[in-house]
Amino acid sequence: MIIIVTGMPGSGKSKIVWEFARRGIPHVSMGDVVREEAERRGIPKTKEGMAKVSIRLRQELGQNAVAKLTVPKVRELLEKHRVVIIDGVRSLDEIGTFRSAFPDEEIVIFAVHTPPRQRFKRLRERGRSDDPQSWEDFEERDWKELKFGIGNVIAMADYMIVNDGPKEEYEKKVKELVERILAEH
Amino acid sequence: MIIIVTGMPGSGKSKIVWEFARRGIPHVSMGDVVREEAERRGIPKTKEGMAKVSIRLRQELGQNAVAKLTVPKVRELLEKHRVVIIDGVRSLDEIGTFRSAFPDEEIVIFAVHTPPRQRFKRLRERGRSDDPQSWEDFEERDWKELKFGIGNVIAMADYMIVNDGPKEEYEKKVKELVERILAEH
Numbered sequence: 001m002i003i004i005v006t007g008m009p010g011s012g013k014s015k016i017v018w019e020f021a022r023r024g025i026p027h028v029s030m031g032d033v034v035r036e037e038a039e040r041r042g043i044p045k046t047k048e049g050m051a052k053v054s055i056r057l058r059q060e061l062g063q064n065a066v067a068k069l070t071v072p073k074v075r076e077l078l079e080k081h082r083v084v085i086i087d088g089v090r091s092l093d094e095i096g097t098f099r100s101a102f103p104d105e106e107i108v109i110f111a112v113h114t115p116p117r118q119r120f121k122r123l124r125e126r127g128r129s130d131d132p133q134s135w136e137d138f139e140e141r142d143w144k145e146l147k148f149g150i151g152n153v154i155a156m157a158d159y160m161i162v163n164d165g166p167k168e169e170y171e172k173k174v175k176e177l178v179e180r181i182l183a184e185h
Numbered sequence: 186m187i188i189i190v191t192g193m194p195g196s197g198k199s200k201i202v203w204e205f206a207r208r209g210i211p212h213v214s215m216g217d218v219v220r221e222e223a224e225r226r227g228i229p230k231t232k233e234g235m236a237k238v239s240i241r242l243r244q245e246l247g248q249n250a251v252a253k254l255t256v257p258k259v260r261e262l263l264e265k266h267r268v269v270i271i272d273g274v275r276s277l278d279e280i281g282t283f284r285s286a287f288p289d290e291e292i293v294i295f296a297v298h299t300p301p302r303q304r305f306k307r308l309r310e311r312g313r314s315d316d317p318q319s320w321e322d323f324e325e326r327d328w329k330e331l332k333f334g335i336g337n338v339i340a341m342a343d344y345m346i347v348n349d350g351p352k353e354e355y356e357k358k359v360k361e362l363v364e365r366i367l368a369e370h
Contacts, residue, residue, distance in 0.1 A: 008340055092331070113298070115343045142341070146277070151336030155193055156327070160298045162345045 001083045001185050002074065002098060002105050006153045007112040009141055010119035010126070012163045012170060013087060016112060019178045020085050028073045030066050030088030037069065047130060067097040074098070078105070083182070091149035092156065106185060110177075111157035115164055116142070186268045186370050187259065187283060187290050191338045192297040194326055195304035195311070197348045197355060198272060201297060204363045205270050213258045215251050215273030222254065232315060252282040259283070263290070268367070276334035277341065291370060295362075296342035300349055301327070 003020070005027075007013045017027050038045050038053045057065035070086065077084045089095060098107060114122070120138045123131045132138035154160075159177055163170045188205070190212075192198045202212050223230050223238045242250035255271065262269045274280060283292060299307070305323045308316045317323035339345075344362055348355045 111298075113296075113340070113342065113345045115345075116341055117343070146337045146340065149336065151334065151338070151340035152331045153336070154340045155298070155331065155336035156301055157298065158300045158302070160300070160345075160347045160349075162347060164345075 002078075002102060002107045003083060003085050003181065004089050004095060004098075004107065004109045004153070005085055005087050005112075006089055006109060006150065006157065008114070008116075008119060008145060008150065008154075010123040010131075011112045011114040012161075012174075013112060015171065016110060016161075016174050016178070017085055017087050019174050020083070023178070023182070024081075025083045025085060026077050026081055027085035027087050028070055028077065030070055030086065030090075033066055033069050033073070033088075064091075064094050064097045067094040071097070071101045074102070078102070083185075089150075089153055090145060092152050093149065095153065108159065108181065108185065109153060109157045110181065111154045111160045112174075113154065113160060113162050113164075118164060187263075187287060187292045188268060188270050188366070189274050189280060189283075189292065189294045189338070190270055190272050190297075191274055191294060191335065191342070193299070193301075193304060193330060193335065193339075195308040195316075196297045196299040197346075197359075198297060200356065201295060201346075201359050201363070202270055202272050204359050205268070208363070208367070209266075210268045210270060211262050211266055212270035212272050213255055213262065215255055215271065215275075218251055218254050218258070218273075249276075249279050249282040252279040256282070256286045259287070263287070268370075274335075274338055275330060277337050278334065280338065293344065293366065293370065294338060294342045295366065296339045296345045298339065298345060298347050298349075303349060 005013050005016050021027065034050060034053055034057070035045055037057060038049055041053065043049045043053050054066070057069070061068050074084050074086060086098070095107065095109070120132065120135065123138065132141055159181060161170070161173050161177060190198050190201050206212065219235060219238055219242070220230055222242060223234055226238065228234045228238050242254070246253050259269050259271060271283070280292065305317065305320060308323065317326055344366060346355070346358050346362060
């Protein structure tokens with residue numbers, strides 16, 4: 001089984017990936033796939049460098065380039081694990097790439113939704129180097145995801161958690177849903 | 186204040202609109218706006234007729250034609266009501282039309298998410314004339330919404346309810362959130 005973990009920036013995806021990880025379930029980050037490609041090509045892993053790699057990859061491998069590069073990594077993990085997580089899917093078209101590559105695997109979408117204002121607050125507090133400094137930065141980053149079609153992935157989620165309350169409440173919801181998904185599939 | 190109620194077909198939007206309505210809060214259905222236009226033009230209100238009206242409207246008024254026709258109806262209601270609901274928005278661009286038309290009104294997005302399999306089951310049970318007979322019909326209808334960009338509206342929701350449990354549970358969640366929104370704004 002492949003579980004696609006999706007959500008807008010700052011929504012709380014990493015908590016979900018971590019909750020699977022501590023049960024021994026591995027994940028492939030599509031962001032890491034791009035970062036590895038940058039390294040392999042000697043392109044600096046800055047915001048501009050990453051954009052450059054993404055554009056080149058799409059020129060070479062087509063629209064779903066990153067998904068295509070992710071497939072062999074997922075295949076390798078599926079040899080030893082019943083469940084593999086994919087983090088960083090941005091469109092239903094990318095999910096199509098996974099469906100074609102793994103016709104016999106069940107693929108489920110697990111989304112987390114956090115209202116924009118709360119995501120902005122959390123991203124500012126997190127303060128990673130690529131996190132938004134202003135509301136305009138935030139909107140620009142959101143738009144980067146939305147124009148690929150991440151909204152449609154979220155709209156078609158098989159499981160969804162709303163993360164708009166206290167941290168402990170969200171952690172509890174994630175734990176319960178991770179257990180439920182693993183029990184149901 | 187304008188509240189945009191959104192969700193995929195069969196997700197449970199009408200329950201939300203109804204919960205506002207019984208508190209005296211009026212709504213404008215963008216679907217009704219298209220149906221009225223069909224009537225005005227003497228075009229039959231069949232699936233084909235409605236598609237024809239939609240295409241003509243976009244030719245005449247541009248991409249956000251239905252939103253533009255909705256504006257005067259919302260404006261009229263806002264003269265007598267503090268809160269108006271808009272039902273049937275399909276893209277962030279349409280919300281942009283409302284933001285431009287009502288620069289002084291707060292606009293919030295209220296989404297409901299139901300997993301695809303459950304929406305399909307509910308739509309089959311509902312059995313309206315335009316409801317899907319098969320999974321293929323269902324996917325086609327979903328795609329009609331998704332290609333406009335409804336996923337992005339859902340992804341940017343200020344409030345979201347997950348409707349994946351018993352009916353009574355959903356009704357309770359809607360009631361509570363409607364009361365919370367009216368209290369908070």
